[in-house]
Amino acid sequence: MFGTSGIRGPVGDEVTADLALAVGRALGIDTDRAVVGRDPRESGRLLTDALTAGLRESGTDVVDLGLAATPTVGRAVAWEDADAGVSITASHNPPQDNGIKLWQPSGQAYDAALRERISERVREDAAALVDWNQLGDRTAVDATERHRDTLIADLELDRSLSVVVDVGNGAGGVTADALDALGCDVETLNAQPDGSFPGRPSEPTAENCRSLATLVGESDADLGIAHDGDADRMRAVTADGDFLSGDVLLALFGRDAAGAGERVAVPVDTSLAVADYLAEADIETTRTPVGDVYVAAAASESDVAFGGEPSGAWIWPEETLCPDGPLAACKIAALAAERPLAERAADIETYPIRRTSVEVDEKAAVMDRIRATVIEQYDDVSTLDGVRVDRGNGWVLLRASGTQPLVRITAEARDEERAEELFGEARELLESAR
Structure with missing residues (x-):
């Protein structure tokens, strides 16, 4: 459910008010106070309302920043002595998308373990709803100044x-x-x-x-x-x-x-x-x-x-x-x-670098096939994120986007001809795995 940058996807398909309500309930299980803000997408209003409802019916007090930059939300978690922050945003994605990103009091986004905890609660429809007279408050605050x-x-x-x-x-x-x-x-x-x-x-x-x-x-x-x-x-x-x-x-x-x-x-x-x-x-x-x-x-x-x-x-x-x-x-x-x-x-010496993104179906399966091929054919391979091959005088990287149905290709070398050659190799690896 969560990518590296939170939940993102088309509104009304992957991202819905039902999902926002479920995330609010999941977060509210162990959150006493939360900060919520949104970017200007119109869908953000209803997603904020749904997520806030899930938090409040769990007894969580909500500090509503309204329209606010994501870093304002991230910082406001500590400013408001909150346990968590939520940005309703799809960041740089197109307008038909929206999303949900969660923040810790340190300003760091939820890590993999925290994201999985929320995901598991959503899958299990977990909630800890309170009585009518114990609902959390919703207070509007402007943190931009x-x-x-x-x-x-x-x-x-x-x-x-x-x-x-x-x-x-x-x-x-x-x-x-x-x-x-x-x-x-x-x-x-x-x-x-x-x-x-x-x-x-x-x-x-x-x-x-x-x-x-x-x-x-x-x-x-x-x-x-x-x-x-x-x-x-x-x-x-x-x-x-x-x-x-x-x-x-x-x-x-x-x-x-x-x-x-x-x-x-x-x-x-x-x-x-x-x-x-x-x-x-x-x-x-x-x-x-x-x-x-x-x-x-x-x-x-x-x-x-x-x-x-x-x-x-x-x-x-x-x-x-x-x-x-x-x-x-x-x-x-x-x-x-x-x-x-x-x-x-x-002052900075730059080198030829090539980057592109290719839309694919089943990006995880495609990357599995690429990984198997690369490990078999090359020596210096890192799988820290995707597949990175160090070729001594250059390198290539193929990795799946964390938020979109894309495989991203990067190739770099210290001269133009080698960069083009490595970029071509990387594209061939992707095409053979599709």
């Missing part, structure tokens, strides 16, 4: 910046407010929350953010920021209008956050360029499965100073274990104020 104040509390910019923030019609308006409070001249794109995402698709990719890149490149702006629907992701554009790759951002954030002898947590699909750049400063990388819950788990270790994913999820463990797109926006603004992002990015 506190999120903004937290972001700016200990941060100063070396100079004032001109920043364009593409909110993507999502819940990340707190970023514009925080940057404004830091003294930036802020212009917004797609700032009106709208769960149909009319301005651009929710996922902040280079293709989807062409308007942002063009505006920043053709204006006097110093920086462009883009979020997905719930603002757990952040991507950036340089003053020249170049959309920075997630690997470059990961390298920049990691080098800024970690010191010599410390580690940075990165997923298995991260470029070699990140490890090379961090190694120059005697910073190690530690690989995790793809998914912010795994990066957060690694980032909770004492010598891990930062964790991130090239998709745009960034975690500073001393602040929160929830990926916080608005926090990342403020951090990248501070770096840009000190030295232009284009100059910083130029």
Whole structure:
């Protein structure tokens, strides 16, 4: 039921009010107080009502944040002295989808054991309903202002910046407010929350953010920021209008956050360029499965100073274990104020990397066949997440998406010809397994 990023799927098919009610009841069995927030999708209103009903009839008090960024929800669990948090969101997925993601008081998403506990209760239709006079309360709270104040509390910019923030019609308006409070001249794109995402698709990719890149490149702006629907992701554009790759951002954030002898947590699909750049400063990388819950788990270790994913999820463990797109926006603004992002990015030697996603039926069975073939044919194989093959001068990764019916392919090498060759090999492995 739960993928690595919670429950996600088409509304009315995989994600229903019945499911939200069941999750609320399952969570309410051992939860006295819960924080709930949602992204702008219209279906989020009814899913919130259903989930909240399940919690309240279990005797759980609910703090309802209404429309709120996922990192606001993640942080508010501790702020409100709650036992759990719930984001009603499908994050970067298309508007017909929605989902449910659960948070611990630390800001970390529910791990595999906690997700399985809730799943088992839902399967067994477990509940601990209370009498009519013991129902939990539902209280409306606006935590966005506190999120903004937290972001700016200990941060100063070396100079004032001109920043364009593409909110993507999502819940990340707190970023514009925080940057404004830091003294930036802020212009917004797609700032009106709208769960149909009319301005651009929710996922902040280079293709989807062409308007942002063009505006920043053709204006006097110093920086462009883009979020997905719930603002757990952040991507950036340089003053020249170049959309920075997630690997470059990961390298920049990691080098800024970690010191010599410390580690940075990165997923298995991260470029070699990140490890090379961090190694120059005697910073190690530690690989995790793809998914912010795994990066957060690694980032909770004492010598891990930062964790991130090239998709745009960034975690500073001393602040929160929830990926916080608005926090990342403020951090990248501070770096840009000190030295232009284009100059910083130029310091990172990048290598040819190929990524694609292929829609498949029965992705688990396809990956089983790929795994068997790869283990038989290759020597240096990791199955930490999917199948990763180290070829010495390059590597390939095939893994199933945690939220969609896709197998993702990544191939990288230090020269163009080898990268194309490895990418072709990976595609052949997938096609032979379909």
